[in-house]
Amino acid sequence: MTSPVSVLVVGGGSRGETYSQFARIHPERMKVVGVADPRKFACKKLQQQHNIAEENVFEDWRGILERDKFADCVLVCTPDRLHKDPAVAFARKGYHVLLEKPMATTAEDCTEIVAACTESGVMLTVCHVLRYEPVIHMIKELIDGGAIGDVVHIQHLEPVGFYHFAHSFVRGNWRNESESSFALLAKSCHDIDLIHHWAGGRRCVKVSSFGALSHFRKESKPAGAANRCLDCPVEGDCAYSASKIYLDAVKRGNVGWPVSVICPTSLPDIESVTEALRIGPYGRCVYDCDNDVCTNQVVNLEFEGGLTAAFTMVAFTESICQRKTTIYGSKGELSCDGPEIHVFDFLTRRKTTHTAPSKTPEVFGMNGHGAADYKLMEAFISAVANNDPSLIRSGPEETLRSHRLVFEAERSRREGRVVDCSAIDRHQVSA
Numbered sequence: 008m009t010s011p012v013s014v015l016v017v018g019g020g021s022r023g024e025t026y027s028q029f030a031r032i033h034p035e036r037m038k039v040v041g042v043a044d045p046r047k048f049a050c051k052k053l054q055q056q057h058n059i060a061e062e063n064v065f066e067d068w069r070g071i072l073e074r075d076k077f078a079d080c081v082l083v084c085t086p087d088r089l090h091k092d093p094a095v096a097f098a099r100k101g102y103h104v105l106l107e108k109p110m111a112t113t114a115e116d117c118t119e120i121v122a123a124c125t126e127s128g129v130m131l132t133v134c135h136v137l138r139y140e141p142v143i144h145m146i147k148e149l150i151d152g153g154a155i156g157d158v159v160h161i162q163h164l165e166p167v168g169f170y171h172f173a174h175s176f177v178r179g180n181w182r183n184e185s186e187s188s189f190a191l192l193a194k195s196c197h198d199i200d201l202i203h204h205w206a207g208g209r210r211c212v213k214v215s216s217f218g219a220l221s222h223f224r225k226e227s228k229p230a231g232a233a234n235r236c237l238d239c240p241v242e243g244d245c246a247y248s249a250s251k252i253y254l255d256a257v258k259r260g261n262v263g264w265p266v267s268v269i270c271p272t273s274l275p276d277i278e279s280v281t282e283a284l285r286i287g288p289y290g291r292c293v294y295d296c297d298n299d300v301c302t303n304q305v306v307n308l309e310f311e312g313g314l315t316a317a318f319t320m321v322a323f324t325e326s327i328c329q330r331k332t333t334i335y336g337s338k339g340e341l342s343c344d345g346p347e348i349h350v351f352d353f354l355t356r357r358k359t360t361h362t363a364p365s366k367t368p369e370v371f372g373m374n375g376h377g378a379a380d381y382k383l384m385e386a387f388i389s390a391v392a393n394n395d396p397s398l399i400r401s402g403p404e405e406t407l408r409s410h411r412l413v414f415e416a417e418r419s420r421r422e423g424r425v426v427d428c429s430a431i432d433r434h435q436v437s438a
Contacts, residue, residue: 011030011034011035011036011037011038012036012037012038012079012080012388012391012392013038013040013077013078013079013080014027014030014037014038014039014040014078014079014080014081014082015039015040015041015042015043015071015078015080015081015082015097015102016039016041016042016043016044016053016081016082016084017042017043017044017068017071017081017082017083017084017085017093017097018043018044018082018083018084018085018086018089018107019042019043019044019046019049019050019052019053019084020044020046020049020084020268021264021267021268022084022107022134023042023044023049023053023082023084024049024052024053024056025380026082026084026105026134026380026383026384027039027053027056027057027082029381029384029385029388030057031056031057033388036388036392037384037388038057039053039056039057039059040057040059040060040063040077040078041059041063041064041065041071041077041078042054042057042059042063042064042065043064043065043066043067043068043070043071044065044066045066045067046271046272047066047272048271048272048273049271050064050065050066051064063077068085068093068096069096072096072097072100076100076101076102078102079102079103079391080102080103080104080105080130080387080391081093081097081102081103081104081105082105082107083097083104083105083106083107084107085107086180086187087109087111087112087181087187087188087192087193088112088186088187088188090106090107090109090110090111090112090116090120091111091116091119091120094106094110094111094120094123094124094131095119095120095123098120098123098124098127098129098131099123099126099127101127101129102129103129103130103131103132103390103391104124104129104130104131104132105132105134105384105387106120106131106132106133106134107134108133108134108135108136108196108197109188109192109193109196109410109413110133110406110407110410112187112188112192113414114410114411114414117407117410117411118407120403121403121404121406121407124403125403130390130391130396130399130402131399131402131403131406132383132386132387132390132399132401132402133401133402133403133406134383134401135196135197135200135201135400135401135406135409136197136379136380136383137197137198137200137201137330137379138200138201138204138379138383138400138401139378139379139380139382139383139386139400140378140379140382141363141364141378141379141382142343142345142346142347142348142363143201143379144363144400145348145361145363146205146332146334146341146343146348147204147205149341149348149350149361150205150207150334150336150341151207153338154336154338154339154341154350155334155335155336155337155338155339155340155341155350156336156337156338156339157336157337157338158205158206158207158314158334158335158336159313159314159315159335159336159337160314160315160316160317160334160335161202161205161206161314161315161316161317161332161333161334161335162316162317162332162333162334162335163198163201163202163316163317163318163319163330163331163332164318164319164321164330164331164332165194165195165197165198165318165319165320165321165328165330166321166324166325166326166327166328166329166330166331167194167320167321167322167324167327167328168322168324168325168326168327168328169246169247169322169323169324169325170246170247170252170265170327171265171327171328172302172322172323173223173247173252173293173322174252174265174289175194175265176190176193176194176298176300176302176322177223177247177293177296177298178249178288178289178291178293178296178298179268179288179289181193181194181300182296182297182298182299182300183297183298183299183300184299184300189300189301189417190218190300190301190302190304190320191216191218191301191304191306191320191413191416191417191420192410192413192414192417193300194320195304195318195320195413196409196410196413198318198320198330199306199318199409199412199413199416200401200406200409200410202308202316202318203405203408203409203412204405204409205334206310206314206316209310209311209312209314210310210311210428211308211309211310211311211412211428212309212310212311212427212428212429213308213309213425213426213427213428214306214307214308214309214412214415214416214419214425214426214428215306215307215416215419215424215425215426216304216305216306216307216416216417216419216420217304217305217420218301218303218304218305218320218420219301219302219303219304220298220299220300220301220302221302221303221322221323222302222323223293223294223296223298223302224294225294225295227294228292228294228295229241229244229245229294232245232292232294232295233292234291234292234295235249235284235285235290235291235292236248236249236250236284236290236291236292237249237250237281237284237285237290239292245293247293249284249289249290249291250284252265253265253266253269253280253283253284253289254277254280254281254284257275257276257277257280258277262274262275262276266280269283269284269287269289270283301320301420302321302322302323303319303320303321303322303323304319304320304420305317305318305319305320306318306319306416308412308416329344329345330343331343331344332344338352338353338354339351339352339353340353346362346363347360347361347362348360348361348362348363349361386398386399386400387399411428412428415428
């Protein structure tokens with residue numbers, strides 16, 4: 008293609024806005040030509056940012072499909088439970104699809120999305136953005152290059168972060184499974200995907216999991232605490248105070264995440280944030296919400312050939328999503344905690360440090376994913392422009408397989424048993 012790739016944004020919230028910024032940095036490569044979102048403020052914001060024609064602004068994405076195809080691809084960034092229908096419909100209309108993770112909230116819906124894209128001959132990129140993180144990509148290159156020999160065991164930790172978890176999974180959009188999905192799918196399908204990726208195509212044969220909702224429960228509410236932080240006499244002694252997390256941030260001049268998402272009809276400032284905390288969900292006491300998702304969970308996996316993996320997700324951490332990984336091989340050990348990768352060679356008994364380049368335009372809203380959000384969009388737009396699906400690191404079939412591992416891990420947690428994963432290859436998994 009010589010003209011920019013034309014893009015529709017379905018879901019103009021935080022993720023939709025972030026991904027669409029690629030067009031502002033590279034107008035010669037990408038142009039946002041339409042947006043759909045039931046929230047007028049979100050639509051207007053993207054319309055102004057990308058100079059979208061009025062006739063291409065939709066309250067409902069179904070309105071787009073009533074017209075002839077007028078863009079190359081679509082970014083589906085709706086809430087988790089609203090992924091399947093637009094992804095399938097746009098694929099059948101001939102649009103290439105970038106789909107926010109998780110693909111969907113049931114294995115059957117995930118399978119239907121992949122089938123629709125395959126049958127329609129369109130590309131599907133699922134936003135496992137960590138696949139595009141330079142450090143993560145370098146780990147894969149080192150493994151494939153034999154730096155530690157045969158991979159024997161993988162240990163992987165996701166420290167969600169104490170205030171991040173309170174924001175997203177206690178007060179926020181992913182707090183309640185009936186409205187979104189279980190925590191392992193919503194937060195950690197990234198991580199199960201990475202373990203599956205590092206396992207190098209080996210089939211997972213067994214999975215087990217344990218997890219629980221800890222601390223953020225009514226019985227943990229401090230004596231004398233109010234239902235809302237702004238009215239609470241003991242708020243000053245609470246680490247999860249909404250005043251500390253949001254108002255203090257605005258006072259310091261920080262109006263990015265997480266402050267940016269709590270004012271759905273205006274830009275954040277002292278007045279709008281105060282009002283949001285007074286009447287909205289983010290001002291509630293963390294011990295008095297309708298949250299029901301796990302705060303901590305472990306997953307154990309066994310792959311063909313004896314490779315084992317152990318994953319831990321925990322809410323109560325200082326670090327915010329700064330994954331920690333150690334991979335043990337027959338010839339060495341690889342560890343990563345931040346921007347550097349350390350490889351210890353058993354033969355030479357020497358440690359080598361590798362640093363991956365992570366440059367990205369400063370104006371790109373990275374939302375905690377480092378350079379990965381930018382590189383994800385760069386890969387997707389390049390794939391569409393050149394009709395080259397090999398540029399996509401998280402394509403349909405492999406992503407479907409890793410999602411199925413997540414569903415099976417959650418089945419193990421709920422049923423209290425080790426799950427045989429042989430059905431995954433037969434496409435017969437149910438949620």
